[in-house]
Amino acid sequence: MRKFISYAFVVAMILSCGSVSAQDYAFRVLANKGTNQVKKAGAGQAEVLKTGAKLSSGDEIIASDDAYIGLMHKSGKTTEIRGAGTKKVSELEKNINTGSSSIASRYASFVMNKMNEEENTNNRSRLNATGAVSRATGSAAINVMAPSQADLLGDLAILRWDAPEGFTEDDSYVVKIENIFNEEIYSEETKKTSVALDFSDEDLAYDMGLYLVKIYKKGDDEIASGEVGIKKVKSGDKVEVQENLANLKSEVSDDSPLNKIIYASFYEENGLILDALTKYEEAIKMSPDIDDFQELYQNFLIKNGLAE
Amino acid sequence: MFRKFWLDVILGTAFIFGMMGVFQSFTAFKVFDVFDPIGQAFGDMEFTDIVFSQLRDDPVGDDRVVLVNLSNLQRGEIGMMLQIISQHNPAVIGIDSFFYTPKEDTLGDMMLMEGMASVEHLVLASKLLPDPTDPTKDTIEYSWELFNSFAERTAFVNLVTDAEVQEDLKMCREFYPKFDIGGEQQIAFAVQLASYLDSAAAADFLARNNETEVINYRGNVLDYGATKFGNKYFALDVPDVFGENFVPDMIEGKIVMFCYLGKHLGDRESFEDKFYTPLNQKYIGRAFPDMYGGVVHANIISMILNRDYINSMSENMGYLFAILICFFNVALFSLVYKKIPKWYDGITKLFQLLEIGVLVFGVIYILELYSFKADIAVGMVAVALAGDALEVYYGVVKNSFTKEGRKSLFKVDKL
Numbered sequence: 001m002r003k004f005i006s007y008a009f010v011v012a013m014i015l016s017c018g019s020v021s022a023q024d025y026a027f028r029v030l031a032n033k034g035t036n037q038v039k040k041a042g043a044g045q046a047e048v049l050k051t052g053a054k055l056s057s058g059d060e061i062i063a064s065d066d067a068y069i070g071l072m073h074k075s076g077k078t079t080e081i082r083g084a085g086t087k088k089v090s091e092l093e094k095n096i097n098t099g100s101s102s103i104a105s106r107y108a109s110f111v112m113n114k115m116n117e118e119e120n121t122n123n124r125s126r127l128n129a130t131g132a133v134s135r136a137t138g139s140a141a142i143n144v145m146a147p148s149q150a151d152l153l154g155d156l157a158i159l160r161w162d163a164p165e166g167f168t169e170d171d172s173y174v175v176k177i178e179n180i181f182n183e184e185i186y187s188e189e190t191k192k193t194s195v196a197l198d199f200s201d202e203d204l205a206y207d208m209g210l211y212l213v214k215i216y217k218k219g220d221d222e223i224a225s226g227e228v229g230i231k232k233v234k235s236g237d238k239v240e241v242q243e244n245l246a247n248l249k250s251e252v253s254d255d256s257p258l259n260k261i262i263y264a265s266f267y268e269e270n271g272l273i274l275d276a277l278t279k280y281e282e283a284i285k286m287s288p289d290i291d292d293f294q295e296l297y298q299n300f301l302i303k304n305g306l307a308e
Numbered sequence: 309m310f311r312k313f314w315l316d317v318i319l320g321t322a323f324i325f326g327m328m329g330v331f332q333s334f335t336a337f338k339v340f341d342v343f344d345p346i347g348q349a350f351g352d353m354e355f356t357d358i359v360f361s362q363l364r365d366d367p368v369g370d371d372r373v374v375l376v377n378l379s380n381l382q383r384g385e386i387g388m389m390l391q392i393i394s395q396h397n398p399a400v401i402g403i404d405s406f407f408y409t410p411k412e413d414t415l416g417d418m419m420l421m422e423g424m425a426s427v428e429h430l431v432l433a434s435k436l437l438p439d440p441t442d443p444t445k446d447t448i449e450y451s452w453e454l455f456n457s458f459a460e461r462t463a464f465v466n467l468v469t470d471a472e473v474q475e476d477l478k479m480c481r482e483f484y485p486k487f488d489i490g491g492e493q494q495i496a497f498a499v500q501l502a503s504y505l506d507s508a509a510a511a512d513f514l515a516r517n518n519e520t521e522v523i524n525y526r527g528n529v530l531d532y533g534a535t536k537f538g539n540k541y542f543a544l545d546v547p548d549v550f551g552e553n554f555v556p557d558m559i560e561g562k563i564v565m566f567c568y569l570g571k572h573l574g575d576r577e578s579f580e581d582k583f584y585t586p587l588n589q590k591y592i593g594r595a596f597p598d599m600y601g602g603v604v605h606a607n608i609i610s611m612i613l614n615r616d617y618i619n620s621m622s623e624n625m626g627y628l629f630a631i632l633i634c635f636f637n638v639a640l641f642s643l644v645y646k647k648i649p650k651w652y653d654g655i656t657k658l659f660q661l662l663e664i665g666v667l668v669f670g671v672i673y674i675l676e677l678y679s680f681k682a683d684i685a686v687g688m689v690a691v692a693l694a695g696d697a698l699e700v701y702y703g704v705v706k707n708s709f710t711k712e713g714r715k716s717l718f719k720v721d722k723l
Contacts, residue, residue, distance in 0.1 A: 028371065028558075030369060030371075030539060030540075030541065030542050030543065031529060031530050031539065031541075031542065031543040031544075031573060032548065032553070033530060033545065033572070033573045033574050048553065050553050050554050050555050051542065051543070051544055051548055051553065051554040051555070051558065052542060052554045052555035052556075052557065052558030052559075053555050054555075068530050068532070068573075068574050070529070070530055070538075070539035070543070071539075072368075072369040072371065075368070076368025076369055077366060077368060077369075078366070078368070078369045078527070078537075078539045078540060079539070080530075080538065080539045082532075097366075106363050106365070110358075110362050110363055147385075149385070149546070149547070149550050151388075151550075180551070210551055229547065229550070229551075231550060231551060268415060269415075269418075271384060271387070271388055271419050303412075303414075303415055303416075304384075304415065305382060
């Protein structure tokens with residue numbers, strides 16, 4: 001019996017080693033363009049598709065409109081997905097040819113393809129290109145003083161923008177916030193040229209912490225700002241900065257305009273431009289008459305390419 | 309009789325090479341170029357391009373190299389990306405870009421320096437500026453010294469092309485693995501990066517001691533069909549990095565290269581640092597460049613790590629091959645000329661066509677099977693000229709030197 005158990009143990013070990021050393025995935029994502037998702041086998045909800053992610057046979061890829069996904073099969077062969085649609089990984093696997101054809105047959109098929117190539121003589125199907133360029137009328141008509149991508153450590157972000165030409169006092173703006181799947185999660189209407197967004201608000205609660213903010217002229221979506229991507233810094237990210245901030249908070253309170261400028265400098269030094277910008281805004285709001293604050297803020301904007 | 313035959317073969321071969329020389333001296337003045345659109349179109353093409361672009365078996369992807377798009381980011385943002393990537397322990401990070409001078413945006417510069425400081429093994433780019441005539445005047449260009457001080461090593465990013473400036477259209481087939489500047493050996497960027505992952509492979513490659521090496525292209529990154537193999541490397545775009553939309557183990561222990569891959573991944577409108585390569589689907593005539601410079605470096609890295617080099621025929625071997633094949637053709641055609649003159653034109657033309665087909669297939673076959681690039685262009689021209697040139701030799705040259713031949717030129721027989 002002892003002998004049997006020891007044999008069984010050895011066999012089980014060999015089998016388990018075999019299964020560990022085998023590739024435990026069908027594809028890896030080499031490159032990923034678009035807001036694509038993957039629905040894991042047995043999972044109820046789809047999740048964001050990440051570059052480098054491993055996909056198994058039972059998974060499904062949900063490709064967005066402008067999708068371009070590069071995939072590498074476990075054999076090393078590659079394939080790609082272009083355009084919207086749902087693709088089963090098992091189907092993609094079937095199309096992977098892991099074998100190799102002889103050079104003579106490849107040469108023969110190349111010659112045959114060339115021989116059978118037909119010149120397109122139908123001019124109606126040759127009018128896809130124009131001798132002109134297109135310019136979207138409302139693209140970035142509203143200039144937001146914020147970087148196009150920014151991390152946010154605090155909860156509050158103040159965004160300010162320039163009123164576009166031809167704007168009257170009767171006109172108002174709509175601030176829209178979307179998640180990375182372009183689903184609207186928050187919208188606010190204002191007549192002012194700034195908005196304070198509190199990301200601790202329940203309305204903005206969203207696990208991934210990646211927000212896309214855009215400002216539109218009310219009633220005319222053609223007049224809009226560029227997209228501002230805001231990434232909420234999580235507790236495990238930028239640990240050193242968060243520790244330094246905690247030290248700063250223990251020494252300097254955040255209740256006076258001057259202290260807010262100190263905080264702004266701290267954030268700027270640590271590349272947290274949106275936090276810095278918010279602190280400058282708060283300082284100026286508390287002491288609008290102090291020219292030095294205005295000047296510091298202006299220099300900050302110029303230095304960071306947010307104003308000219 | 310036997311000696312006379314072989315003397316004719318030798319003289320006939322010499323005559324064909326003489327004709328080729330005369331023709332080349334004419335074309336050296338480019339007098340025919342204006343009437344030669346076909347020659348112009350073929351000028352940038354090699355037969356082996358067909359192998360790379362059309363006939364190769366689909367190569368496997370390479371997950372040891374990760375490309376990160378620099379897009380048009382400011383220095384500060386590049387610094388932030390360096391910090392994000394470096395925390396996942398890559399084997400090395402190479403930046404395929406120059407930062408020549410400090411900017412007024414000192415914060416941006418500081419953020420870049422902070423990013424560089426976070427990288428354990430950083431390789432920065434340098435640019436060779438060889439003097440065309442005097443090697444003692446060769447110089448080398450680096451990024452600003454303060455940035456450079458963060459680099460563990462620098463390596464040159466020059467590639468061999470016909471471009472005079474970076475903005476020119478450029479075809480890249482070869483590169484210098486090393487280059488001597490002022491007695492000091494400089495190493496190519498891709499070779500340097502490869503050495504961090506497999507120092508033995510990089511040393512073996514350098515030990516080949518070739519002045520230039522042919523790049524064994526493997527594939528591209530999201531190129532919308534510009535090449536047949538458009539998807540062979542891990543690539544991260546700017547939002548992928550800032551949103552950390554990637555799996556960290558794809559970075560760990562890998563060669564990471566920060567390079568320009570367009571304003572965004574898959575950008576087909578940016579041509580800065582974009583090359584034509586032998587992988588281009590359109591291997592002849594007008595075409596768009598197909599590959600960003602960073603991807604060219606990645607292909608070199610793969611070639612070194614896989615020890616999958618391409619050996620090429622030396623120029624002298626090419627000439628020797630041309631002489632031998634021309635000699636063989638002249639001997640065969642002379643036999644036909646003397647024994648069955650009525651069949652000469654038909655047989656020689658047919659044989660030449662067949663021979664050129666076999667030679668082209670041979671070049672392709674040898675490149676695919678043995679990774680050997682046979683440059684037999686001179687031999688092909690010799691084969692193409694052999695039939696008609698030999699007729700000129702026997703009909704004009706030889707007759708001009710015999711009394712009977714000269715006499716027959718001025719004697720008109722009755723019809």
